[in-house]
Amino acid sequence: MRVVVLGGGFGGLELTARLSAEFGDAVDIVLIDQHDAFVFGFSKLDVMFGRTEPPWVRHRYDEIAKPGVRFVQATVRSIDPAARRVETDAGPFEGDVLVVGLGADLDIAATPGLAEAGHEFYTVDGAFSARDVLAGFEGGDVLIGVLSTPYKCPPAPSETALLLHDQLVRRGLRGRSTISLVVDFPRPIPPSPEASDVLLAAFEERGIAWHPRREVCALDPARGVATLRDGAEMPFDLFLGVPVHRAPAVVVESGLTENGWIPVDPLTLETAFPGVYAVGDVAAVGTPRAGTFAEGHAAVVADRLAARIRGDEPSAEYAGRGVCYIEFGDDRIATVDITFFGDRRTGELRGPSAEYVAHKAEFGSSRIRRWFDREWTAT
Ligand SMILES: Cc1cc2nc3c(=O)[nH]c(=O)nc-3n(C[C@H](O)[C@H](O)[C@H](O)COP(=O)(O)OP(=O)(O)OC[C@H]3O[C@@H](n4cnc5c(N)ncnc54)[C@H](O)[C@@H]3O)c2cc1C
Numbered sequence: 001m002r003v004v005v006l007g008g009g010f011g012g013l014e015l016t017a018r019l020s021a022e023f024g025d026a027v028d029i030v031l032i033d034q035h036d037a038f039v040f041g042f043s044k045l046d047v048m049f050g051r052t053e054p055p056w057v058r059h060r061y062d063e064i065a066k067p068g069v070r071f072v073q074a075t076v077r078s079i080d081p082a083a084r085r086v087e088t089d090a091g092p093f094e095g096d097v098l099v100v101g102l103g104a105d106l107d108i109a110a111t112p113g114l115a116e117a118g119h120e121f122y123t124v125d126g127a128f129s130a131r132d133v134l135a136g137f138e139g140g141d142v143l144i145g146v147l148s149t150p151y152k153c154p155p156a157p158s159e160t161a162l163l164l165h166d167q168l169v170r171r172g173l174r175g176r177s178t179i180s181l182v183v184d185f186p187r188p189i190p191p192s193p194e195a196s197d198v199l200l201a202a203f204e205e206r207g208i209a210w211h212p213r214r215e216v217c218a219l220d221p222a223r224g225v226a227t228l229r230d231g232a233e234m235p236f237d238l239f240l241g242v243p244v245h246r247a248p249a250v251v252v253e254s255g256l257t258e259n260g261w262i263p264v265d266p267l268t269l270e271t272a273f274p275g276v277y278a279v280g281d282v283a284a285v286g287t288p289r290a291g292t293f294a295e296g297h298a299a300v301v302a303d304r305l306a307a308r309i310r311g312d313e314p315s316a317e318y319a320g321r322g323v324c325y326i327e328f329g330d331d332r333i334a335t336v337d338i339t340f341f342g343d344r345r346t347g348e349l350r351g352p353s354a355e356y357v358a359h360k361a362e363f364g365s366s367r368i369r370r371w372f373d374r375e376w377t378a379t
């Protein structure tokens with residue numbers, strides 16, 4: 001069986017590792033990504049807050065030496081889901097199975113003024129350069145704004161506010177700074193009232209202003225003011241934004257999307273096209289956009305493909321579960337065990353405590369061990 005995997009993110013890497021571990025050379029996997037290296041989302045925050053260096057968090061795809069796997073660095077230019085064929089900079093590829101794991105693109109230009117007056121911290125380049133911006137910041141009004149929903153890693157803006165608080169305290173700048181967080185959610189972690197309450201208490205304790213159900217739609221570089229959808233204005237000295245998320249243009253042009261994302265069978269991750277699956281942020285599964293869920297999608301697809309290869313009836317089904325880590329600053333981390341399954345949405349909180357710092361570190365280390373066959377610790 002030839003499996004063409006588009007995107008070497010959480011979804012693509014998990015799928016590739018699982019199939020190679022079970023079948024080795026007996027399966028032919030082509031993994032295609034436009035970049036030369038994988039970077040965890042949480043490593044963006046680690047770099048931004050000076051906890052590690054950029055080269056340390058880049059995991060080069062050409063280090064993948066798994067039986068049956070060929071990595072191709074190329075941009076996917078078109079996808080023909082009916083033929084399970086793609087055109088790329090490195091030529092065409094066709095598979096018995098096509099797995100689309102191209103993630104969400106970040107559209108900075110969609111928010112007027114963001115590129116001129118603000119800083120985004122969701123792309124690798126944006127987060128790495130935000131590090132210098134934060135290091136040079138001399139205090140003032142900081143506005144953290146999520147510019148569209150859904151967006152990946154719902155806790156990340158809250159973590160950013162808390163880590164920024166710590167950084168400003170350390171630098172003696174907190175007294176002359178404000179931190180405001182604007183998110184179009186009713187509470188910080190919608191499926192977990194418990195985690196949301198703990199976050200809201202942490203914001204209150206630290207004087208972080210929380211503005212729910214509101215969205216910044218434009219920045220005015222001349223006046224240093226953000227305009228919200230309800231017409232209100234908020235002044236800022238430093239704007240840190242989560243850009244508008246969209247499915248990559250090549251996915252939209254392929255005809256695979258509906259309402260902006262790829263609809264899939266939520267139990268099997270298969271699209272309307274036989275043999276074509278979508279995993280991770282690009283798929284409309286009903287779960288939040290996060291690596292932990294992308295990995296869960298990929299595990300189900302891998303199990304179903306494995307059954308097919310063995311000649312069995314596929315039985316694995318997705319159950320909508322993922323475990324997210326939330327940095328509270330001050331070397332304390334919480335976990336939220338989230339399940340999104342049909343109408344059932346739960347989020348069980350553990351922590352925050354120092355104990356989960358080691359759990360989160362092992363989460364990163366174990367993925368790099370599994371995907372790249374080497375040892376690594378996040379910071
Ligand atoms: C600041 C931050 C913190 C985060 N923290 C966490 C966390 O603690 N835990 C967690 O679970 N999640 C976290 N996330 C979310 C997580 O990073 C994403 O949800 C996850 O990476 C999604 O996986 P994916 O495989 O769907 O897509 P991605 O990991 O985004 O991978 C998609 C890949 O497709 C490639 N690609 C796209 N278009 C093309 C093309 N045309 N041609 C070729 N290649 C292409 C991209 O280069 C990319 O490598 C965080 C995200 C951010 C930004």
